[in-house]
Amino acid sequence: MNATSHVVTYPRFLWQAVTRAFEGRPLFYAWMTFLTAVALVGANAWAHQLAQGMQLTAMTDHVSWGLYIANFTFGVGLAAGAVMMVIPAYLYDDHEMHDVVLVGELLAVAAIVVCILFIVVDMGRPDRFWHIIPGIGRFNWPISMLTWDVLVLNGYLVLNLHICGYLLYMKFLDRKPDKRWYIPFVFLSIFWAISIHSVTAFLYGGLGGRPFWNSALLAPRFIATAFITGPAFVILLLQLVRRFTSFHVGDGPIRTLTSVMRVTVLLNLFMLGSELFTALYTGGAHSTAVKYLFFGSHGQNALVPWIWTAVAFNLTSALLLHLPATRRSLGLLDLACLLSIVGVWIEKGMGLIIPGFVPSTLHEIVEYVPTMTEWKITAGIWAGGFLVLTIALKIALPVLTGEASLANEKRGEG
Amino acid sequence: MKRLLPTLLAAALLAGCGQPEQRHEAAPAPPASSGRRYPVEIHIPPKLTSIDTGKVDALGRPIRAECVSCHTARRPERLPASTAELRAFHQGMSFQHGELACGSCHVVGAQDTLRKADGTLLPMRDAMQLCAQCHGPQFRDYTHGSHGGMQGHWDLSRGPRLRNHCVDCHDPHTPQFQPSNPVLPPADRLLPPAGPSRPGFTVPRLSQEPHR
Amino acid sequence: MSDQPDPKRRVSLQILGATLGASAFAYAMEPLRAWSKDLTMEQFLQKHYKEMSKDELAKVLQRVERDTKESYGATVTVKDPKPLPGVEFGYALNLSVCIGCRKCAEACHVENNHDRRTNNSYIRVLEMDQGTFDLERGTAQYAHAVPAPGKYYLPVQCHQCDNAPCVKVCPVQATWKESDGIVVVDYDWCIGCRYCEAACPYHARRFNWTKPEIPAEQITTEQGYLSNRIRPQGVVEKCTFCLHRTREGRQPACLEACPTGARVFGNLLDPASEIRWVLENKRVYVLKEELGTRPRFFYFFDE
Numbered sequence: 001m002n003a004t005s006h007v008v009t010y011p012r013f014l015w016q017a018v019t020r021a022f023e024g025r026p027l028f029y030a031w032m033t034f035l036t037a038v039a040l041v042g043a044n045a046w047a048h049q050l051a052q053g054m055q056l057t058a059m060t061d062h063v064s065w066g067l068y069i070a071n072f073t074f075g076v077g078l079a080a081g082a083v084m085m086v087i088p089a090y091l092y093d094d095h096e097m098h099d100v101v102l103v104g105e106l107l108a109v110a111a112i113v114v115c116i117l118f119i120v121v122d123m124g125r126p127d128r129f130w131h132i133i134p135g136i137g138r139f140n141w142p143i144s145m146l147t148w149d150v151l152v153l154n155g156y157l158v159l160n161l162h163i164c165g166y167l168l169y170m171k172f173l174d175r176k177p178d179k180r181w182y183i184p185f186v187f188l189s190i191f192w193a194i195s196i197h198s199v200t201a202f203l204y205g206g207l208g209g210r211p212f213w214n215s216a217l218l219a220p221r222f223i224a225t226a227f228i229t230g231p232a233f234v235i236l237l238l239q240l241v242r243r244f245t246s247f248h249v250g251d252g253p254i255r256t257l258t259s260v261m262r263v264t265v266l267l268n269l270f271m272l273g274s275e276l277f278t279a280l281y282t283g284g285a286h287s288t289a290v291k292y293l294f295f296g297s298h299g300q301n302a303l304v305p306w307i308w309t310a311v312a313f314n315l316t317s318a319l320l321l322h323l324p325a326t327r328r329s330l331g332l333l334d335l336a337c338l339l340s341i342v343g344v345w346i347e348k349g350m351g352l353i354i355p356g357f358v359p360s361t362l363h364e365i366v367e368y369v370p371t372m373t374e375w376k377i378t379a380g381i382w383a384g385g386f387l388v389l390t391i392a393l394k395i396a397l398p399v400l401t402g403e404a405s406l407a408n409e410k411r412g413e414g
Numbered sequence: 415m416k417r418l419l420p421t422l423l424a425a426a427l428l429a430g431c432g433q434p435e436q437r438h439e440a441a442p443a444p445p446a447s448s449g450r451r452y453p454v455e456i457h458i459p460p461k462l463t464s465i466d467t468g469k470v471d472a473l474g475r476p477i478r479a480e481c482v483s484c485h486t487a488r489r490p491e492r493l494p495a496s497t498a499e500l501r502a503f504h505q506g507m508s509f510q511h512g513e514l515a516c517g518s519c520h521v522v523g524a525q526d527t528l529r530k531a532d533g534t535l536l537p538m539r540d541a542m543q544l545c546a547q548c549h550g551p552q553f554r555d556y557t558h559g560s561h562g563g564m565q566g567h568w569d570l571s572r573g574p575r576l577r578n579h580c581v582d583c584h585d586p587h588t589p590q591f592q593p594s595n596p597v598l599p600p601a602d603r604l605l606p607p608a609g610p611s612r613p614g615f616t617v618p619r620l621s622q623e624p625h626r
Numbered sequence: 627m628s629d630q631p632d633p634k635r636r637v638s639l640q641i642l643g644a645t646l647g648a649s650a651f652a653y654a655m656e657p658l659r660a661w662s663k664d665l666t667m668e669q670f671l672q673k674h675y676k677e678m679s680k681d682e683l684a685k686v687l688q689r690v691e692r693d694t695k696e697s698y699g700a701t702v703t704v705k706d707p708k709p710l711p712g713v714e715f716g717y718a719l720n721l722s723v724c725i726g727c728r729k730c731a732e733a734c735h736v737e738n739n740h741d742r743r744t745n746n747s748y749i750r751v752l753e754m755d756q757g758t759f760d761l762e763r764g765t766a767q768y769a770h771a772v773p774a775p776g777k778y779y780l781p782v783q784c785h786q787c788d789n790a791p792c793v794k795v796c797p798v799q800a801t802w803k804e805s806d807g808i809v810v811v812d813y814d815w816c817i818g819c820r821y822c823e824a825a826c827p828y829h830a831r832r833f834n835w836t837k838p839e840i841p842a843e844q845i846t847t848e849q850g851y852l853s854n855r856i857r858p859q860g861v862v863e864k865c866t867f868c869l870h871r872t873r874e875g876r877q878p879a880c881l882e883a884c885p886t887g888a889r890v891f892g893n894l895l896d897p898a899s900e901i902r903w904v905l906e907n908k909r910v911y912v913l914k915e916e917l918g919t920r921p922r923f924f925y926f927f928d929e
Contacts, residue, residue, distance in 0.1 A: 047654065
């Protein structure tokens, strides 16, 4: 038998991936059961939302996007932020980072899945999905920024699936990967990561009728916050991997990512300050959304506690990241990472999407507070994202450690 | 056919001197060079020729009395000095129309006609000519379709149009629009419903009668 | 290996888990059955308005009539009047005489078969302080007799922009500008992403957050496919200058309802039209001109 024939070995690779995905210790089962349960609650809420219409959300013709699009925006940032591992690993030849870079790429895959799900649940008519498939429906490209987003998000998903899949498959066969088959894609993915978040920013920034979004600084802010949440999430993830698997994670990658964060947290605060100065010092109608967000307007102040929480968390994490003590204590670092993830989630989620609609284009103030349906669906989608991430790591890490390989499979059979 | 209304009304206004009986409410459109044009009619409000008696018939409809039914017999010798002197159906009428007096428009002994400033008499239904004497800009806008409202067709080659009369909207004795309550308040879906039955909604308030 | 269950027990546990999971999933998705009842393969495969042949469109019109009969118990006629050659519509509103009575909004509500529970209407009337154009100082939520002293009224509806942001952003070309200037939506093609609603600077678009509810006897039976037919749940809708009326030469419903004659509608290409007289002789402005949307809806004042 020709052992190198991919027709034989690739199905074997997939089969071992599937079997490994469903095997583990009781803790693994408990974790997966928990995620499945939350995802099912979300699925159920979504089914209700489809049947009864989006009246089950708190969105209105005034605030026509809400929690879903807020989370979508954050998710794109998370996906793009993972590239902060790819750049050191491939551009700067950081070997320790190179060993763990796949974790970041898998995180990007899971984050893109989350983003796509958030778009699907935000659609009034997901049954008409084929209308947006290029070549089959009527794809309004290149005029509509949303079509760009469809292209770059799916493209990024395919790119990362290819890179991860190819490298894992080669490792499974115990062969040296052919650079021609992945290096160009890796470099493409770096540019692509920037593009997904820029395009997402242009989606909002291009709307002249929404002064709060209509800012050239939106894309740079999105990139800066992406490079906070991406590294922060990966730092936490790498520690979990170190703790729960036999996969070796050095301190180097964590140190590198922390250095990235030290810069990006400050950059983000600086850009946020610039936006605030421009809006508040100038005053007038264009500052209304900012005033509403930070101080409330006409007695309406639903977002005020959110945004000040975000500001407090972002400032604290910036401070913690620059404390000498944090260099020695992983606990403090983890706290800083957690605070910055939550801070950015609020700032570019609820704190960015909702003030775009409040006040409305006719300057009416209609507030938005998500309903239980929206929270359930949101939790369900994030649970789904963690399911994808867990399974992806469950498949990938044993291959990387060599525990799962064609040779081992054969030995098992023999 | 261009500017049908202005031509029509200006003609009526000018002709008013010699031919007070000219009817402009149903004048056919002048022959058009291309295709057929439907007429523009002006609605003649009932209050020009009759008055509300304050009584209703068996079906609850208000009973109106034709002016002539009383005034052929009752012909007062002088016009009242103020609204306080008015009797019968005219009692309690409010009057707020600049510095005008009854005699500015009404004629003693000819209660179904009006008198323009130059002394020419007008039938009641032609009251718009009387209004136009003082309210030139409004009349100009009216003739260009930007005052007073209408029903029917924008495209007169496809159908007719019915214009409102000044008196349809303005009471000649108190022409200022009287404040009224607006209809259909916005009832946006501000609060999420608890279930299929949604208590938060206001009951739609449709005004029962269409305009006019 | 003592903490690991033996392989047989493990497999049976996995099967149990899978069965439980599958049934939980089926249970979670159960509400979809109610939703899918309204969906047919015919509707799923329906083409974009512009791609349908005459016969296909005729069938769709019949299908909409049938569906309206089934869902609402009303016998309606759904037509598809085309843009008139040599006609581009324009609309002007006289702010000096508008009294804010909202009769136009009400007429729209009735004519366009809006959901009765929400008082929905394509027209939103703002009460503004005299002496300012600042929308910030306006409110749509006034509930006192009008006109109120010191106030003027600004009804806002779709401006049928020539450079329409809503048309630009639609990812599936479900909304476009017709040759007579009307921006329309193919309600059977819209995917409900609401990007157009975010893009519109005039709050002109509405979303069907649920299936509209209208008693059969209140339904306006003369309907247009691209205008006032009852919209499906989950799609965006908008003012079409009542194209089912105006493309047949009639005035829009809001104009007929206006008790002061503040509204002037007509063909911008006809130099003798009333709308042209207003544009040429009155002090006219458009809302948010600085955004470059080039509206076909104008506001004007008397002297």
